[in-house]
Amino acid sequence: MSSSRSHRSGGSGQRGSGSGSSSNKPRTSHVCPLLASLLASSSSSSSPNPYGHRRRRTTLTAQKTIQQLIDALVTHRVNTLTELRRIEQVAAACENEDDARRFQEPMTAAWLHYVSSNQFLSELRGLTPDYPFSSDLLADAHQRVVTDPLSNRSWNLAWLCLCKIRDDGLLPLYAVAEANKPDMWGYNSETGEPYTPADEEVARLAQCFEYEWTQAVTTLLRHWATPPTWY
Known part of the structure; x- marks a missing residue:
């Protein structure tokens, strides 16, 4: 395995998607x-x-x-x-x-x-510093809300997206997709070729993503003791 393995998986916020850039850092949580x-x-x-x-x-x-x-x-x-x-x-x-x-x-x-405005994604990534939350996952959840006729039961798009992520089982699905990305694994230090991880390695990394993302979604959902719905 490449010596960069731990750096790539543990510091995935430095990926090319820009998840570690200052533009994705959440605003401070204090009330203005x-x-x-x-x-x-x-x-x-x-x-x-x-x-x-x-x-x-x-x-x-x-x-x-x-x-x-x-x-x-x-x-x-x-x-x-x-x-x-x-x-x-x-x-x-x-x-x-x-x-x-x-x-x-x-x-x-x-x-x-x-x-x-991507503030939602920024705050989710603020809660997932080691394994940055997937923008693809959030985009999928948003699209599912838009096409769901029952989504008109609430005015709160963020809450609806969080519920879709949880209820549609998107977390494990996208955790596996994220763990399979080549830029998670770097290069083989001996050959200079992209490192090909074993299935067990991919599974372990996917578990890390899923665990941290689940904690973030659960934390945000706690803001609503009562669902923000019309009925």
């Missing part, structure tokens, strides 16, 4: 100052108040906060899973049906942008 202030305002504005004029002021403040959150979604100032999830929770907690309906289209578009 804008979102933090808006959520704090939303929380305080919902406090009960015995005085009518203050109650009216509270209602106006809440409406302003809702509009600011919607603006943040529409302009994509918020584009990480944690931040989008927090706004999603605010929308779900709306007691006024009209307020909840105002969030519907912007929230749907924001989750679509999160996936299509």
Whole structure:
């Protein structure tokens, strides 16, 4: 075996696909100052108040906060899973049906942008540093969601993709495909030819990919104790 074997399999983030490049690093997971202030305002504005004029002021403040959150979604100032999830929770907690309906289209578009802008892939790869998450796998999951008539049960494209990955058994399938890629194995140090791994070696590497990817998907799915569905 080539002396580069361990480097290629253990450091596959350096592959030609660019999975180790800085462009694929996830954004920091802390909540942006804008979102933090808006959520704090939303929380305080919902406090009960015995005085009518203050109650009216509270209602106006809440409406302003809702509009600011919607603006943040529409302009994509918020584009990480944690931040989008927090706004999603605010929308779900709306007691006024009209307020909840105002969030519907912007929230749907924001989750679509999160996936299509590759931020979703970046965050998945941030959770899989040793065996970077497959872009082909995520693209397949996305396509399956698009062609699934039942996908209209949710506004949340990221959640739908995670469920497809888990439920359609895509993790082991793409783990094997990734482990079979020639650039996982480098070259034979003696002949200079591409190294041909034994079946057992490919199987072990595939298990490593599948384990780390499974942990990442499971971690992200924990953001939803209740499925974000219409029914």
